[in-house]
Amino acid sequence: MPHPPAVRATGLVKTYGTSTVVDGIDFEIHPGEFVGFLGPNGAGKSTTMRMIGSVTRRSGGDLAVLGLDPSTDGPAVRSRLGVCPQDDLLDIELSSLQNLTTYARYFGISRTESRSRALELLDYMSLSDRAQDRVASLSGGMRRRLTIARALVNRPDVVLLDEPTTGLDPQARHLVWERLYALRDSGTTVVLTTHFMDEAEQLCDRLLVVDKGTVVASGAPRELIDRYASSEVVEVRLTHGRPAEWAARLDGLGERTEVLPDRVLVYAQDGDAVAAALERLGLDVSSVLVRRSSLEDVFLRLTGRALVEA
Amino acid sequence: MTQTPVADDQRSATRAAATVRYPALALTERNVVFFRSGGAYWWLALVGLAEATAYLLGMGWGVGSLVGPVTLPDGTSVPYAAFVAPALLATAAMDTALAESVVSFFGKLRFARIYVPILNTPLRPMDVAVGELVWTLARVLLFAVSFVAVMLTLGLVRPSAVPLVLPACLLVGLAFGAVGMVVATALRSWQDFDLVGAVQFTLFMFSGTFVPVSTYPGWLQWVVELSPLYHGIELVRPLALGTASAATLGHAAVLVAVAGVGFVLAARRMHRTMYS
Numbered sequence: 021m022p023h024p025p026a027v028r029a030t031g032l033v034k035t036y037g038t039s040t041v042v043d044g045i046d047f048e049i050h051p052g053e054f055v056g057f058l059g060p061n062g063a064g065k066s067t068t069m070r071m072i073g074s075v076t077r078r079s080g081g082d083l084a085v086l087g088l089d090p091s092t093d094g095p096a097v098r099s100r101l102g103v104c105p106q107d108d109l110l111d112i113e114l115s116s117l118q119n120l121t122t123y124a125r126y127f128g129i130s131r132t133e134s135r136s137r138a139l140e141l142l143d144y145m146s147l148s149d150r151a152q153d154r155v156a157s158l159s160g161g162m163r164r165r166l167t168i169a170r171a172l173v174n175r176p177d178v179v180l181l182d183e184p185t186t187g188l189d190p191q192a193r194h195l196v197w198e199r200l201y202a203l204r205d206s207g208t209t210v211v212l213t214t215h216f217m218d219e220a221e222q223l224c225d226r227l228l229v230v231d232k233g234t235v236v237a238s239g240a241p242r243e244l245i246d247r248y249a250s251s252e253v254v255e256v257r258l259t260h261g262r263p264a265e266w267a268a269r270l271d272g273l274g275e276r277t278e279v280l281p282d283r284v285l286v287y288a289q290d291g292d293a294v295a296a297a298l299e300r301l302g303l304d305v306s307s308v309l310v311r312r313s314s315l316e317d318v319f320l321r322l323t324g325r326a327l328v329e330a
Numbered sequence: 331m332t333q334t335p336v337a338d339d340q341r342s343a344t345r346a347a348a349t350v351r352y353p354a355l356a357l358t359e360r361n362v363v364f365f366r367s368g369g370a371y372w373w374l375a376l377v378g379l380a381e382a383t384a385y386l387l388g389m390g391w392g393v394g395s396l397v398g399p400v401t402l403p404d405g406t407s408v409p410y411a412a413f414v415a416p417a418l419l420a421t422a423a424m425d426t427a428l429a430e431s432v433v434s435f436f437g438k439l440r441f442a443r444i445y446v447p448i449l450n451t452p453l454r455p456m457d458v459a460v461g462e463l464v465w466t467l468a469r470v471l472l473f474a475v476s477f478v479a480v481m482l483t484l485g486l487v488r489p490s491a492v493p494l495v496l497p498a499c500l501l502v503g504l505a506f507g508a509v510g511m512v513v514a515t516a517l518r519s520w521q522d523f524d525l526v527g528a529v530q531f532t533l534f535m536f537s538g539t540f541v542p543v544s545t546y547p548g549w550l551q552w553v554v555e556l557s558p559l560y561h562g563i564e565l566v567r568p569l570a571l572g573t574a575s576a577a578t579l580g581h582a583a584v585l586v587a588v589a590g591v592g593f594v595l596a597a598r599r600m601h602r603t604m605y606s
Contacts, residue, residue: 075449075605095353095452103450111444113364122363125356126451170447 023051024087026178026209027072033080034067034233041067043233044081049211051177054204056224057213058315060323064233065213066106069182072211073103086177099127102176106183108167110155116142116166117151120173127174134173141169145199161192168199179203181212185219197223217315227315231323241315248321249313250275252291257283259304266303273297278320285317353453357461358468378426382477385418386411386484389540403544404573415486416495416570417539419477420502420562425530426473427503430466431510432526436517445604455600459593463507470503471496487570494569498582502562505585508592509558515599533559558588 027049034042042064049055057065070076071083074090074097083090090097111119120138121131129137142148145165150158158166164184171179184200185193200223203210214220220227221241229237229244237244254274258266267279274288288294291310298308390411400413438444445458453461474496481487487495513526536550537560543551554560561581568574 073450077605095454098450099452101450103447105447105450109443109447111360111447112442113444114360115367118363118367122356122360123447123451125359126353126448126453128351128353128356128452174451 025049025084026051026053026086027211028084029068029072029081030083031081032068032071032078032083034064034071034076035079041233042071045228045230045233045235047228047235047238049178049209051209052207054210054223054225055212056220056227057211057230058215058217058220058227058319059213059230060215063230065230066182068230069180069211069213072178073101073180074098099174100177102171102174102179104164104167104171104179104181104184106186108163110163110166110170112155115152115154116147116158119155119166120170123170124173129174137173137175141172145169146195159192161188161195164188164192164196165199168196172203176208178209178211181210183213183215185214185216217319221315229319229322236322237318244318245313245315249317250287251289251313252287252294253311253313253317254286254288254291254294254298255283255307255309255311256286256298256305257307259306269301269303270298278317285320287313287317353457354460354464357448357453357458358464361462361465362468378422378473379476379480382418382422382480386415386480386486389414389418390484390486393540400542402571402573403542404575406571406573408571411484412486412571413567414540415481415484416567417537417563419474419481419495419499419570420566421534421537421539421559422477423470423474423499423502423566424506424533424559424562426470427466427506428510428526428530430469431462431507432514432517433523435462435511436514439514439603440517449604455604456597458604459511459597459600462511463504463593466507466510467500467503470500470507474499474503481570488572491570491572494574495566498562498566498569501565501582501585501589502559505558505562505588505592508589508596511596512592512599515596515603533557538563558585561585561588 025048027047029045029047031044031046032042033040033044045064045068057068059065067076071078071090072085074085074094077091085097086100088097111122114122117138120141121134124134124137125131139148139151142151145168147162147166147169150162155163155166168181168184171181181200185196188196197219200210200212204223204225212219212223224241226240227238227244228235237248239247256270263279263282263284267277267284270277270284270286273294274286276287278285278287286294286298295308295310298305394410394414397410399407399409401407402413445455448458449455478487478492478495482489482492517523517526536554537557538546538554539559543554543560546554561584564581565578565585568578
């Protein structure tokens, strides 16, 4: 029997009053894929996740999750999903272990099975020594790991992670990533949202770049870079004047330029050639950096602004 | 080293979409887990018992020694302590139900926000409402049992009346539990609890708790009819005193209606606040 898509959205729309948060997006997520929704805050990522998770009703279009319609088969859909919400929302009145066992019970899992799965997951997330501790005493990274453990307690077919590493320090972040790699290798279908380029690039098989409620591009991270950005970028800073004033003098050096508040990006196949040509122009350059193109450049190209605004 | 504890294809293929048989009870169970692990709740139960004893001794024997026996509408005369005890019991059922359904529920809904991740499971807002209501009833029963035990000890109720008095307390708890949830979904902040407290106290004072309603002026009797606690007291008191009549059944029917309307409203409001 061929596998139907894990999630299929066609012309998916969500409106709140007069504002349209998700504006007719189409996508398919296949079993075993690790897919990322990449976009700035307010792009409609979380709302899309909530519609897939069948806790927000769609306003238009079609949506099928594991072959079911979330608006009519909510409980059946949710019984096969694992959800890790953005703000943890662990049960602060309970211990780590109780958080997992009570959550398992909501899925109708027997008491003994709940307990054995909870212990197994605590071990997997390196939280065994905190099993009896109240959630309030856990660090941010531990709480996030516990939240991911909670999302796995029903052995879901699809895992939804809403910004799994937002607000974590670099160490905690890497520990979470390590677990997400393992999840990917286990063949579970994972959908995550993020506004971190490195997260998207390293973890995801495929990305859906969203902006203002629509999908502006999709593909494997490297594919997107090849398609939307040249292979190299030269970052130019001058000693004097705002980039907007002198950017025009760099025209023709590369394939395309992008003007940012503090620097100008020159896209080219050969960055060193651009740097050499720049030297011949005799500008009072303060720094020149040649690097490979990244997803950030793709996003800049597609939306005309940086993804993470300072 | 570590195996990923996630479904492989084999397992997910053989496993049909799990159906939870009693989803609401899983939520009740969560409260039981907390109840059993937190010491604070046991203190609450002890304080409740002490409060019951103090009320019964103070109001029943203290005030009772001043006012003497009370003559009921049907002509029977009972000691004041026996007259006031069932009313205090019904009030205690109301207080317990409101403590759970307004205060605890509001805290879980707005502050701990525990229902948000719960709705990512097969549970629906309706299941949350039922589960919390079942829990509220369990608390009411626990409190009522200890209260009735004190009444039995003081000879304020006959043992044969207990099997009817306890279910009557549950009905009072059900009505106030349902109404309390509606109130909790409407509250904006902790400040609003002052208002809830004021209403609760007014009901306590003017629901025929301390004197037969027949001694009130006519217009006030009409106002008292609007108090669900009045119907609760008029249900519990005759059952405890062995003077139940057809009118008692009428009061029970009012409570059933209040519980029904309250529950429908609560479920609807929860559905709206939880699924946006």
